[in-house]
Amino acid sequence: MIEIKNLTKRFGDFTAVDHLSLTINTGEFFGLLGPNGAGKTTTISMMSTVLLPSEGEIRIDGQLLDRKASSQKRKLSVITQEYSMRQDMTIDEVMEYQGRLYHLPQKTIAEKSDELLEFVGLKEYHRRTVRHLSGGMKRKVMICRALLIEPEILLLDEPTAGMDALSRRQMWNLLRQVNGRDMTIILTTHYIEEAQALCDRVALINRGSLQKLDTPLNLIDELGAYAVDETTEDGLKSRFFSDRDEAISYLSQAGAMASFRATTLEDVFVECAGRKIS
Amino acid sequence: MGIITVLWEKWVEFRRDFYKITVSAMISPLMYLVIFGMGIQTTSHGEPYLHFLIPGIVAMATMTGSFSAICQNMSVQRLYEKALDQVMVSPTPLWQFILGQIIGGSLRGLYAGCIILFLTWPIRTDLIFNGLSLFIMFLNGTVFSTIALVLSFLAKSYSDAPRFTSFIITPMSFLCNTFFSTDQIPAGFRQLISLLPLSQTSAMIRAIANEEAPGIFGFLVLGAYLVVFGSISVIFIYKKKNL
Numbered sequence: 001m002i003e004i005k006n007l008t009k010r011f012g013d014f015t016a017v018d019h020l021s022l023t024i025n026t027g028e029f030f031g032l033l034g035p036n037g038a039g040k041t042t043t044i045s046m047m048s049t050v051l052l053p054s055e056g057e058i059r060i061d062g063q064l065l066d067r068k069a070s071s072q073k074r075k076l077s078v079i080t081q082e083y084s085m086r087q088d089m090t091i092d093e094v095m096e097y098q099g100r101l102y103h104l105p106q107k108t109i110a111e112k113s114d115e116l117l118e119f120v121g122l123k124e125y126h127r128r129t130v131r132h133l134s135g136g137m138k139r140k141v142m143i144c145r146a147l148l149i150e151p152e153i154l155l156l157d158e159p160t161a162g163m164d165a166l167s168r169r170q171m172w173n174l175l176r177q178v179n180g181r182d183m184t185i186i187l188t189t190h191y192i193e194e195a196q197a198l199c200d201r202v203a204l205i206n207r208g209s210l211q212k213l214d215t216p217l218n219l220i221d222e223l224g225a226y227a228v229d230e231t232t233e234d235g236l237k238s239r240f241f242s243d244r245d246e247a248i249s250y251l252s253q254a255g256a257m258a259s260f261r262a263t264t265l266e267d268v269f270v271e272c273a274g275r276k277i278s
Numbered sequence: 279m280g281i282i283t284v285l286w287e288k289w290v291e292f293r294r295d296f297y298k299i300t301v302s303a304m305i306s307p308l309m310y311l312v313i314f315g316m317g318i319q320t321t322s323h324g325e326p327y328l329h330f331l332i333p334g335i336v337a338m339a340t341m342t343g344s345f346s347a348i349c350q351n352m353s354v355q356r357l358y359e360k361a362l363d364q365v366m367v368s369p370t371p372l373w374q375f376i377l378g379q380i381i382g383g384s385l386r387g388l389y390a391g392c393i394i395l396f397l398t399w400p401i402r403t404d405l406i407f408n409g410l411s412l413f414i415m416f417l418n419g420t421v422f423s424t425i426a427l428v429l430s431f432l433a434k435s436y437s438d439a440p441r442f443t444s445f446i447i448t449p450m451s452f453l454c455n456t457f458f459s460t461d462q463i464p465a466g467f468r469q470l471i472s473l474l475p476l477s478q479t480s481a482m483i484r485a486i487a488n489e490e491a492p493g494i495f496g497f498l499v500l501g502a503y504l505v506v507f508g509s510i511s512v513i514f515i516y517k518k519k520n521l
Binding site: 011048049050051052054067068070071073074076077078080082083084085086087088089093096097098100101102103145 | 279280282283286287290291294355359360361363364365366367368369370371372515516517518519520521
């Protein structure tokens, strides 16, 4: 279990994360959503100890996570938003370096690397330097690197950014598989449908503070499971209804420029983020 | 274990860039030797100037070799590639990572110094270089590796690494007992210069080369720099809030 208590990060006068408190259960697929600059990456960076909090703390299974906590860090693996790898290393060397940093035996590193690279279709490029890989391939190497050590907790900061639709679907399947092995996954993403498809619970954060925390289904129900989109002079506006008949009744009065659909997590996100921004 | 991992990483880098590393370690020292030692024929303390110059160039080569191996590399890893994040999140104890960097950097410095010894070997100078000389070269490398680590943690942009070289390494190369004896510098400034690590390294290597015993003071100065900058780099990697 991961406990985040009053986590705060300030950069000078700017507060990137503001007294964030969350509890993430073992084996949970947890989404951290928010607009650009909401503090998602800063939170992930604090969870990976790259940044130290200005206030508050993170505990894993009751033990404080800091840069000295080797036993806690052994449980963690992270896929950062940026391609955080030695650009002049080959894929094989990146994997070996990761394995060595986590004290894995050479045989295990070689076997697991082969298996993972084969799975993501990079086996034939194993001697190519990272610098000469496409963005999507680099992302796949980072995923293989993170999974090599079989972590208990996987931190994913925009893991599918730069991937094509097919690769993204493959990635979803892979994440579902590893989550099925009781791996706790914390995901930040700009693709809201990704969070809706994968996450058990999501936290919506804005300007560093927690706005909403629940299952995607509950968040949608709270807003209203049915949506009517209307095209007005001010642009597209959506109205949400808990009752289907009420939504259809509204639609019939709204005229030809309106349409009916199911509410999505993206609507919850837009309502939450949009309201705060305005 | 963490130390071996870092040394493995350094070895991968060295193996890949062997020719670049070797040639760049040769160019500047070789130019100095040719221009000042052979081109401008002169004497120092009644001896050919080359006899004075070679130990200084060897010391300087270990300094630049170690410093550039760490400062440039770590700045790029931290600020541009973000590869340091991979180390920060791993269970490898960070003090082992620092120690690995220091040893790896000093080995690169030692390699650069040995290249100069190899190149000057055919010149019959009767200068003596022994195991103690190699140890002093290694010690000098550890000092400049730790300085490079601290500066790379302070760097705010990718372009800061060359600036550190301009502000620290270049003045030290010229002032610290490499090309001329610090005895000729005015008092006050002389004492200040003699407290810099390269001055002591040059003096000790030169003393051994001339069959004299190196003073204990030099070891103390290098040891003090190593402890101070080594401690700062360990404090930085554990405590710096925004690494």
